[in-house]
Amino acid sequence: MTIAEVGNIVEFKDGLQGVVEKVNENSVIVDLTYMENFDELEVEEKTVINHKRYTIIHGSGN
Template sequence: MKKAKIGDKIRYKEVIEGIVDQVNENSVIVTITRNYSDREFHNNVTVVNHKNYIILD
């Protein structure tokens, strides 16, 4: 599994896309750019485990 780097675009659970702001040991902190789900995120930021995202081109 390839870990994202700061600035990478990722997709989480096929409905949320964002840009990586910080990389931690087990997760990344992401600023959400597209949210196709019904969920709302405080300040459009969320934490995603490395196992749960794919890196977009």
């Protein structure tokens, strides 16, 4: 399991994407305002995602 780093872009739950703002022991805090269609989705600006539940789309190593 690869753990995201701050600044990475991750995808989770049916294609939602966000920028990692903080890395915790078991999860990351993600800013969803990165998505172009954020306003249409009616979701919170930030969310917590378990490390097992996301894929790194773009990161410092990509």
